[in-house]
Amino acid sequence: MEKSFKEAISAQIFKYISQASRELNLECYVIGGFVRDYILQRKSAKDIDIVAIGSGIDLAKKVASLLPNKPKVQIFKTYGTAMLRFEDIEVEFVGARKESYTKDSRNPMVSSGTLKDDQNRRDFTINALAISLNSDTYGDLLDPFDGILDMKNKIIKTPLNPDITYSDDPLRMMRAIRFSSQLDFGIEKDSLDAIKNNCERIKIITRERTVDELDKILMSNKPSIGLKLLHETGLLPYILPELSALQGVEQIKGQKHKDNFYHTLQVVDNISQNTDKLWLIWSALLHDVGKAVTKKFDKKVGWTFHGHEYVGSKMVKKIFVRLKMPLNEKMKYVQKIVMMSSRPVILAENVTDSAVRRLIFDAGEDIDDLMLHCEADITTKNKVKENQYLNNFKLVRQKIKEVEERDRVRNFQPPITGELIMETFNLKPCREIGLIKEAIKDAILDGKIANDYEEAYQFMLLKGKELGLNKK
Numbered sequence: 001m002e003k004s005f006k007e008a009i010s011a012q013i014f015k016y017i018s019q020a021s022r023e024l025n026l027e028c029y030v031i032g033g034f035v036r037d038y039i040l041q042r043k044s045a046k047d048i049d050i051v052a053i054g055s056g057i058d059l060a061k062k063v064a065s066l067l068p069n070k071p072k073v074q075i076f077k078t079y080g081t082a083m084l085r086f087e088d089i090e091v092e093f094v095g096a097r098k099e100s101y102t103k104d105s106r107n108p109m110v111s112s113g114t115l116k117d118d119q120n121r122r123d124f125t126i127n128a129l130a131i132s133l134n135s136d137t138y139g140d141l142l143d144p145f146d147g148i149l150d151m152k153n154k155i156i157k158t159p160l161n162p163d164i165t166y167s168d169d170p171l172r173m174m175r176a177i178r179f180s181s182q183l184d185f186g187i188e189k190d191s192l193d194a195i196k197n198n199c200e201r202i203k204i205i206t207r208e209r210t211v212d213e214l215d216k217i218l219m220s221n222k223p224s225i226g227l228k229l230l231h232e233t234g235l236l237p238y239i240l241p242e243l244s245a246l247q248g249v250e251q252i253k254g255q256k257h258k259d260n261f262y263h264t265l266q267v268v269d270n271i272s273q274n275t276d277k278l279w280l281i282w283s284a285l286l287h288d289v290g291k292a293v294t295k296k297f298d299k300k301v302g303w304t305f306h307g308h309e310y311v312g313s314k315m316v317k318k319i320f321v322r323l324k325m326p327l328n329e330k331m332k333y334v335q336k337i338v339m340m341s342s343r344p345v346i347l348a349e350n351v352t353d354s355a356v357r358r359l360i361f362d363a364g365e366d367i368d369d370l371m372l373h374c375e376a377d378i379t380t381k382n383k384v385k386e387n388q389y390l391n392n393f394k395l396v397r398q399k400i401k402e403v404e405e406r407d408r409v410r411n412f413q414p415p416i417t418g419e420l421i422m423e424t425f426n427l428k429p430c431r432e433i434g435l436i437k438e439a440i441k442d443a444i445l446d447g448k449i450a451n452d453y454e455e456a457y458q459f460m461l462l463k464g465k466e467l468g469l470n471k472k
Contacts (some may be wrong), residue, residue, distance in 0.1 A: 162194035283337035348392035428462030
């Protein structure tokens with residue numbers, strides 16, 4: 001085991017750090033994620049955390065002076081940390097410290113401490129592991145909380161009392177669930193109970209930090225692990241109450257609807273197997289949020305959710321605003337996928353050229369993502385139905401390919417411009433120009449005329465005549 005840890009820190013950067021610490025006569029250790037990921041044989045992120053028993057900033061400067069490329073050291077005095085780049089790796093240096101917290105903030109009061117103090121303040125036992133970079137103990141593992149055992153048992157556990165750990169810094173609750181989702185580890189019972197007891201304290205965490213952890217959960221191999229834990233611990237209503245509202249099954253006169261919460265989790269898992277596009281996964285997460293507010297029981301047809309796609313797309317913006325997520329093309333993309341999420345399903349029942357042209361036009365470059373979402377939305381346990389739905393979507397995909405190759409509809413611009421309409425009929429800006437442009441677009445999409453200048457021009461003249469306009 002000892003040999004393997006020495007191999008882990010055989011990279012040249014560690015030799016420089018060890019030399020620098022020796023010349024400054026201070027101790028230093030690799031700690032946290034690098035050590036954890038090495039032991040788990042995971043591909044490690046391109047960042048390394050170094051803790052110094054003394055000044056992390058001084059150690060960073062010394063290391064930079066020894067490195068051949070003399071990298072610039074970024075110093076963050078407020079936090080007592082420094083960072084430099086070596087090749088494609090970010091190395092962050094911090095002095096060992098101990099922390100104390102107030103009830104209304106996750107930002108601790110910090111003072112210098114020992115390695116033990118620094119390991120005590122770590123969030124989980126698997127993140128408290130350290131490897132010595134000191135000459136006399138180079139490569140030795142320091143594991144004061146049996147983090148190696150917890151890795152073997154696939155357990156997320158706090159080094160100290162979990163109630164205090166999570167109350168001090170409530171973001172750690174999200175991190176516990178995120179690691180559980182990423183690593184497929186269970187959360188120790190006392191720790192899980194402590195999250196339930198402290199869930200309300202997530203309100204003091206900034207929306208940006210909360211969403212950052214949620215993004216990482218969504219990007220894990222099986223996001224439903226983390227999403228279920230958010231639900232079971234009571235955190236989800238503070239973050240995405242619209243998703244929590246989908247949970248449950250209601251029954252009237254023997255008719256019931258599916259549980260749209262667990263359906264959504266299955267859709268998110270399905271799509272995660274086929275894409276690493278974060279915003280497409282967000283679209284899957286939010287695709288049914290409109291169902292809770294549009295749910296009605298009709299005596300003749302049973303449960304309905306009419307217009308839930310339209311309502312859901314409107315809710316997306318409110319969610320993005322509340323969570324301080326980007327109000328840009330990413331949000332519009334999610335709104336678009338949510339709004340159109342049922343279109344290919346309806347189309348599959350009657351695959352006409354005109355309907356396919358409109359689908360391609362409205363979806364534009366996102367048509368393939370939309371189809372991927374629709375296929376992920378199949379969660380029936382009935383294999384016959386599942387194969388039927390998948391075959392229907394194959395037909396839709398084939399029709400999309402045929403229509404696109406023939407009619408070049410995707411993101412097309414009608415061949416007749418507003419300027420040409422104004423010039424032809426000697427018009428100033430007016431309502432009739434918009435009516436003619438819209439009529440030409442509809443005629444092309446409905447297959448009445450080809451996506452061609454000459455046919456569009458003749459159609460423009462005809463439409464102008466209907467509106468009482470004369471060619472000049």
